[in-house]
Amino acid sequence: MLYGHLDGFHLSALGRAQAAAVGAELREAGLTHIVHSPLERAVETARIIADQLTPRPALESDPELREAEFSRYLQGIPYWQIPVRRPLWLVHKAKRGLLPGDETIEAMGERVLRVVRRVAKDHPDETIAVVSHADPLNAAWILLDGRPQNEREMHRSGIGKAGMLELEMEGETPKSWRYIPPPHVEKPASAAA
Numbered sequence: 001m002l003y004g005h006l007d008g009f010h011l012s013a014l015g016r017a018q019a020a021a022v023g024a025e026l027r028e029a030g031l032t033h034i035v036h037s038p039l040e041r042a043v044e045t046a047r048i049i050a051d052q053l054t055p056r057p058a059l060e061s062d063p064e065l066r067e068a069e070f071s072r073y074l075q076g077i078p079y080w081q082i083p084v085r086r087p088l089w090l091v092h093k094a095k096r097g098l099l100p101g102d103e104t105i106e107a108m109g110e111r112v113l114r115v116v117r118r119v120a121k122d123h124p125d126e127t128i129a130v131v132s133h134a135d136p137l138n139a140a141w142i143l144l145d146g147r148p149q150n151e152r153e154m155h156r157s158g159i160g161k162a163g164m165l166e167l168e169m170e171g172e173t174p175k176s177w178r179y180i181p182p183p184h185v186e187k188p189a190s191a192a193a
Contacts, residue, residue, distance in 0.1 A: 002082075003041070004075025005067055011044050013188035018162035019045045021183035023052025029127050031057040035119055036131035037065035046131045057129070064111040068135040070102045093151050105149040109139030116140075117172040124171075134159055141165055144177050 003009040011019065022045075031053055036046035038061045050056050070092050074082060082089045088099055097104030112132055119128045137159045139149075144167075147153045159165060162182035167174050 001076060001078055002071065002074045003067075004071035005039065006075050007040060009041055011041050011048075014185070015041070015045070015161065016048060017185040017188050018182055019048035020052060021185045022162055022164065023049040025183055026129065027053060031129050032126040033058045033060060033119065033123060034129045034131060035060045035062050035065065035115060037061070037067065037133060038063055039067055039133070042131045042133065046129075049129065049131070062115050064115050065130065065132040065136065066111075067133040068103060068108055070096070070099070071135070073099075073101060096149075096151070105139045105142055105154065108136050109141075109143040112136045112140040113143060113174075116167060116169070116174070120169040120172050134161070137165060141177075141179070144174055 026049065034046045034050055034057050036042045036059065042065070043059075043061065046059050050059060073092075074086055074089065077085050091099055092102055096102055097107065112130070115130060119130070135154065138154050141157075141159065142149060142153050157179070159179065160182045164180040166178050166180055168176045
């Protein structure tokens with residue numbers, strides 16, 4: 001089922017293990033803050049990462065890091081049922097932003113980049129983590145790369161669950177970035193079924 005903006009959806013056992021592995025990978029980074037989406041699964045991710053770090057970084061919620069707005073239309077149904085139960089999905093896939101309640105790739109990616117610029121300004125020379133969702137993060141990456149803003153690019157080199165997009169900032173300007181794939185974790189027994 002697609003969670004979208006629904007409440008009550010937490011990380012799976014695999015998601016919790018991946019978040020803990022990300023936290024372990026970030027131990028030497030010197031994180032001072034984690035800014036996260038207000039959705040429960042992102043809050044949980046931020047807390048698990050923070051629990052791996054000493055000193056524990058401050059946590060801050062920012063609504064700009066929320067899931068894609070169009071996911072509100074899709075939430076609550078199995079992915080395979082989308083074309084039948086949510087036919088406007090085809091318009092969304094053809095060109096994001098045409099429908100009410102939809103965002104362009106630029107608008108979605110810019111939401112994330114605004115947060116990055118704000119925290120870079122508010123916390124110069126500090127290392128900050130931002131926890132968002134796949135579509136907004138992929139959109140931000142497309143904008144950074146200057147790639148075409150289309151559906152193919154949204155999925156061509158997408159950010160995987162627990163993957164990271166590392167940005168080096170000069171003031172409020174991104175100077176370099178690289179994708180770090182999700183850490184390898186053994187699938188927890190509770191997730192194996």
